[in-house]
Amino acid sequence: MERGIGVTVLRLLEKKFGDIPEEYVKKIKRAGRETLLKIVDKIFEIDKIEDLDKFFK
Incomplete structure (x- = not known):
């Protein structure tokens, strides 16, 4: 399920910002369910895109 949420997060961010820097892709792939939600x-x-940093602390 977390993988599905991660894919959704990446798709939403790509629609909003275009290409997502690899460092954020990696952070999203490693993130837990609560963070992704x-x-x-x-x-x-x-x-x-840098606003995502507050979610990964």
């Missing part, structure tokens, strides 16, 4: 919940509040 938080990103999905906040997707419309993420203004730039």
Whole structure:
């Protein structure tokens, strides 16, 4: 299930920002379910790709 959420997160981010830097792709692939769901919940509040850093601390 986490993999499916990760794929969804990546697709949403690609639609919003275009190409996603590899470092963020790796972080998303390693992220747990809770982190991925938080990103999905906040997707419309993420203004730039660097805003993802707050989810990976």
